[in-house]
Amino acid sequence: MADEAKAKIPERSKKEKKEKKEKPAQEPKAKSAPKKKIEGAALIGIDVAKDDDLAEWYQQVLTKGKMIDFYDVSGCYILLPASYSIWEIIKSWFDAKIQTIGVKNCYFPIFISQDNLQKEKDHIEGFAAEVAWVTKGGKSDLEKPVAVRPTSETAMYGYYAKSIQSHRDLPLKLNQWNNVVRWEFKHPMPFIRSREFLWQEGHTAHLTLEEAGKEVLQILDWYTGIYEELLAVPVVKGRKTEAEKFPGAEYTTTIEGFIASTGRGIQAGTSHCLGQHFSKMYGITVEDPSTREGGEKKPPVFVQQNSWGLTTRSIGVMILTHGDNKGLVIPPRVADIQVVIVPVGVTAKTTDEDKEKLYGGINKAYEALQKGSAWDLPLRIELDNREGYSPGWKFNDWELKGVPLRLEIGPKDLEKGVATFSRRDVEGKDTLPLESIATAVPELLLKIQSDLFNRASEAYASHRKIIREWDDFVPTLNNKNVCLIRHCLGEKCEDEIKAMSARTTAGDSAAEDARAPSMGAKSLCIPFEQPDGLVEGDKCTNPNCKDVAKKWVMFGRSY
Structure with a gap:
């Protein structure tokens, strides 16, 4: 960050005015079940749960997280x-x-x-x-x-x-x-x-x-x-x-x-x-x-x-993949801001001397972080010294935007020689020594990146199901999975599978969002890594197909 971004003692407390913005044009939304509001959601935060209404959640995450804005041509978006x-x-x-x-x-x-x-x-x-x-x-x-x-x-x-x-x-x-x-x-x-x-x-x-x-x-x-x-x-x-x-x-x-x-x-x-x-x-x-x-x-x-x-x-x-009910979760390697420092513990009773000491310590930590690197690249750091906003409001704002790591530094932290940190991908807080901040923070970012991938990888693996009998195929799809089946690789057979796996019963539990309630499964790919268990002479999983299976093929409902 530039030198002018360093913390400074405010000359006076001045409330920043929030600009009134016209509501952007939004894409028309399909009718869906009433969404559940998240109790206690901050005014600036996400007010619908991801699992309750994915479409509304996704729109809020993108707009409130400042990823996009809507445009007056349907299907076109402003990338912020x-x-x-x-x-x-x-x-x-x-x-x-x-x-x-x-x-x-x-x-x-x-x-x-x-x-x-x-x-x-x-x-x-x-x-x-x-x-x-x-x-x-x-x-x-x-x-x-x-x-x-x-x-x-x-x-x-x-x-x-x-x-x-x-x-x-x-x-x-x-x-x-x-x-x-x-x-x-x-x-x-x-x-x-x-x-x-x-x-x-x-x-x-x-x-x-x-x-x-x-x-x-x-x-x-x-x-x-x-x-x-x-x-x-x-x-x-x-x-x-x-x-x-x-x-x-x-x-x-x-x-x-x-x-x-x-x-x-x-x-x-x-x-x-x-x-x-x-x-x-x-x-x-x-x-x-x-x-x-x-x-x-x-x-x-x-x-x-x-x-x-x-x-x-x-x-x-x-x-x-990574977003949650608080908003965006951005992996550190691609985050525009990887670390944000938020000063805390400043009240109306805090003396100018104590403020000067606090901001001096924060600037020292900021300068130390500028010498740190992850993936052989300088850290991308933001120092949030905005006036007129409480630390709690700032916490919500940065969580909404998905910043991977937040550091809180107050007078008590300086006395102990630590910074309090919060990872965006997990709940809870911990501390790290200020004297080793330039190495500790990059290590945390590497850990966050690894943990995000491992959790997503485990989730994907748990939803890839090997299906050996046709009767298990549609119920497995309906439980939000993709299916690996023995397949003949015939185009006509693929069309049949798509037709037979489409929902036609009203009220059937949706495995995907309400915009495609009757979508059938299509072939996604023939995985390079083939499961064991396909032997010569095995028949295609489609009960109407009498051809010999040639490969395990991953089928699923898709975007």
């Missing part, structure tokens, strides 16, 4: 500094990783011509209902509408065809950090399902399928690192079934998260091997490098391509 800073940390971490394998950042236009977008029919079919079209330029109708990119394969691959003329031009590895638009007509949910979102999209071209496949898995490992190392959110790595793979891909690998409050899976990031599908469409070829001079000329080789993307959905998954 508290959330955008998390995206910047993700960007910095991932950017450093992909640069080690030769990926370069670039930028392609947001608009895609109608002819270009519709050139690849199989690909666009997967996005057709979500494409936003521009039909006017000023007051004039456009001769042909242009699309706002839902993804950039069709925008970029004409350039690839021009740029790749020889196998010496390979690999070509480009990535862009940009926004995309998918005009969802489902009920929007900030970060999780919005009409405009931020992401990175990598597009690479390779000479061989083996080389492309190696990159696909490397990227997936780094996506796993974003969730597990930065966001403290566990994921399952796997491969999508043919029915669920990316349109136009040879195969799709994925990381799948889980929202315990609803029992629903959520796709967290995907890395696709596109094979030669797009290179054949766009004519991206190179001369076969095995052609020898003077020998028989071989036909051109179509390049092997990959694409991979991760979005700001990651922030929403983090919030839904």
Whole structure:
């Protein structure tokens, strides 16, 4: 923090006025059962329990925690500094990783011509209902509408065809950090399902399928690192079934998260091997490098391509995983403010001399913390010397915003040579010596990060159930779980399972929120780590399917 952030003796006590703000436009909400108010909730805090009304809780957490504000276009949101800073940390971490394998950042236009977008029919079919079209330029109708990119394969691959003329031009590895638009007509949910979102999209071209496949898995490992190392959110790595793979891909690998409050899976990031599908469409070829001079000329080789993307959905998954009835819980590695220091014990009877001594001790602790680091990075510290607010109000405010660690320092603490601390992720208070604050605080932050991940990981593991009999499948889903079943990998069979697991009985207990009361289960992924117990000749778990099971597949209701 800058020097001016240091604590100082107030010249006079002055009550800060709260600005009156107009109530922001809010998304329409589906009708639900009356929510239970949290007794004793502070005026600035969350007044509905997470388990009672997740949708209302989520909206309050995001707005009161200053993560987003609403916008006057439905499904679009303002990302405030508290959330955008998390995206910047993700960007910095991932950017450093992909640069080690030769990926370069670039930028392609947001608009895609109608002819270009519709050139690849199989690909666009997967996005057709979500494409936003521009039909006017000023007051004039456009001769042909242009699309706002839902993804950039069709925008970029004409350039690839021009740029790749020889196998010496390979690999070509480009990535862009940009926004995309998918005009969802489902009920929007900030970060999780919005009409405009931020992401990175990598597009690479390779000479061989083996080389492309190696990159696909490397990227997936780094996506796993974003969730597990930065966001403290566990994921399952796997491969999508043919029915669920990316349109136009040879195969799709994925990381799948889980929202315990609803029992629903959520796709967290995907890395696709596109094979030669797009290179054949766009004519991206190179001369076969095995052609020898003077020998028989071989036909051109179509390049092997990959694409991979991760979005700001990651922030929403983090919030839904860790948040509680007090508000946000932000893992230290991505918290914009990791530590807040709150002066306490100052009353009207406190003398100027005692105040000066207290603030001098606080400034000394603050300066010591500035020398500390976690994950080889300087600590991000806030000193809350706001006037006109009680310590209790400040405690509630910082808890609402999810700051991982709060330090309270008062006259009695200074006498004892300690600071009182509160971890955001657990209840209770303890003390640490002021003389070792620069090392003790980073150790606490590392512990908080680890504990958040371990708790979430245990919760996810306890909700992944191996199901061997169909009769157990739907009841297990209804108990807020995802299910691993023996499956034939047939697309028709997947459709049957989704239909048979949809709720049709009024009053059936909801395993997810009220917005999707009859959702059936779909395949989430074929996990790379397969459970034991699948033997040759085992039948698919679907009772209507007579085919042999090929893999354990994770099914679940999903976002």
